[in-house]
Amino acid sequence: MGDVEVRKEDQLLINEFGRLNAKMHERKADRAVLQKSLEEFDDATTELAMGDGDDVKLMLGGESFVDVGEDFATEYCEAEQEKIQAEMDHEDAEIEKIAARQKELKVVLYGRFGSQINLEE
Amino acid sequence: MATILSGNTNPRGIPHVAFIDSVESTLAATTDGTVETLIGAFNELHQKFKILEGHKARTKMSMKQKIPEITKTLQLVEHLKAKHEAEEDFMSHYSLSEMIYGRATITPTGNVCLWLGANVMVEYPYDEALDILTLSLKNAKLRKDICDEDLDMLRDQIITVEVNMARVFNYDVKRRRDEKKPEAGAIEA
Numbered sequence: 001m002g003d004v005e006v007r008k009e010d011q012l013l014i015n016e017f018g019r020l021n022a023k024m025h026e027r028k029a030d031r032a033v034l035q036k037s038l039e040e041f042d043d044a045t046t047e048l049a050m051g052d053g054d055d056v057k058l059m060l061g062g063e064s065f066v067d068v069g070e071d072f073a074t075e076y077c078e079a080e081q082e083k084i085q086a087e088m089d090h091e092d093a094e095i096e097k098i099a100a101r102q103k104e105l106k107v108v109l110y111g112r113f114g115s116q117i118n119l120e121e
Numbered sequence: 122m123a124t125i126l127s128g129n130t131n132p133r134g135i136p137h138v139a140f141i142d143s144v145e146s147t148l149a150a151t152t153d154g155t156v157e158t159l160i161g162a163f164n165e166l167h168q169k170f171k172i173l174e175g176h177k178a179r180t181k182m183s184m185k186q187k188i189p190e191i192t193k194t195l196q197l198v199e200h201l202k203a204k205h206e207a208e209e210d211f212m213s214h215y216s217l218s219e220m221i222y223g224r225a226t227i228t229p230t231g232n233v234c235l236w237l238g239a240n241v242m243v244e245y246p247y248d249e250a251l252d253i254l255t256l257s258l259k260n261a262k263l264r265k266d267i268c269d270e271d272l273d274m275l276r277d278q279i280i281t282v283e284v285n286m287a288r289v290f291n292y293d294v295k296r297r298r299d300e301k302k303p304e305a306g307a308i309e310a
Contacts, residue, residue, distance in 0.1 A: 006288055008140050014284060015277040022276055065222065066200065067212035 004113055017105045017119055024098050031091040038084045045077045124151050125162055125285075131274050133267070135173065138166065138278045141285050144292040156293040163286045167279065174275045181268035184261050191258045198233055198254065202247040205229035 006014075048070060058068045058076060068076075106119050124147065127139040141147045151159055204211055204227075214222040234244045235253065245253065 006284060008142070011140050011281060011284060015280050018280045019273050019276050022272070064197070064216060065214035067214075 004116060010109070010112060013105055013109055014117075017102060017109065020098050020102050020105070024095065024102070027091055027095050027098070031088060031095070034084055034088045034091065038081060038088065041077050041081045041084065045074065045081065048074050048077065125159075125166060131271065133271055135271060135274060135278070138170075138281045138285070140281060141288060144288055148289070148292075156289050159289055160286055163282050163289070167282045167286070170275055170279045170282065174272065174279065177268050177271050177275065181265055181272065184265040184268065187261045188258065188265065191254055191261060194235075195251065195254045195258065198247060198250050201227075201229045201233055202251070205231055205247065 051070075058066055058073045102119075109117055109119060125139055127137040129137045131137070148156065148159060151162070210226050210228045212224065213227050214224050217223045232244050232246055233250050234242050235250055236242050
């Protein structure tokens with residue numbers, strides 16, 4: 001087996017790769033949470049549009065329901081949806097950036113170490 | 122064994138592990154030439170980093186829970202404030218306990234009680250409550266960012282230690298193999 005010495009710069013690249021891996025996992029988990037709440041708000045908006053508009057109860061603060069008008073509820077849900085969508089777009093962009101950098105690192109590190117290194121999940 | 126640390130620390134005092142330039146000279150500097158002590162020291166360091174990583178990850182998780190909680194509270198106080206300014210009552214189904222909701226008409230009074238923790242609840246005017254919540258939101262985010270920074274740094278250290286251990290180990294395997302067949306080595310040289 002051909003031994004390739006690990007140089008300082010190789011170590012730094014390996015570290016970067018590991019760091020990115022951790023970030024990727026976290027971002028994907030965050031994104032899943034956002035995705036779920038986006039779907040919930042989407043359902044809520046649909047229900048609001050279908051309902052007769054009287055007596056709408058909106059969950060505020062996670063624990064209490066507050067009686068609000070239909071307009072307020074619709075507006076609230078749409079504003080939240082937009083906010084979550086923006087956050088999700090941000091996550092997606094970050095995930096893409098990480099994936100691109102990991103691809104670069106893989107080329108360099110596999111090029112140098114070949115089968116001596118394993119850069120998968 | 123100080124030589125396996127670089128001597129630098131991050132702002133929270135977490136030490137940086139030293140990169141091994143040459144396994145041979147590191148071995149000579151730290152031990153009698155056998156790898157066991159060095160591997161042992163790295164193992165211990167690895168465990169310490171892992172414990173610290175677990176600790177930081179927990180702090181981060183609690184911050185990640187806290188941030189949405191504060192955001193939701195902010196939302197509620199803002200709703201109260203808006204209703205107060207409009208001089209309107211509103212109906213609420215508030216959580217009495219899990220699965221049971223009480224129904225009440227709320228007349229915003231201009232004050233709201235915030236649960237500060239440690240069995241203490243304090244009454245604040247809306248604006249002050251908003252200030253406090255905004256501040257604790259900012260602090261929670263800051264602490265989460267610090268945890269992120271530490272976790273990144275810790276991961277670097279852990280990977281470096283792992284690579285160091287692998288290299289020392291490989292070096293030893295190679296050395297033993299070479300010792301076993303010195304003739305072959307001599308001819309090649």
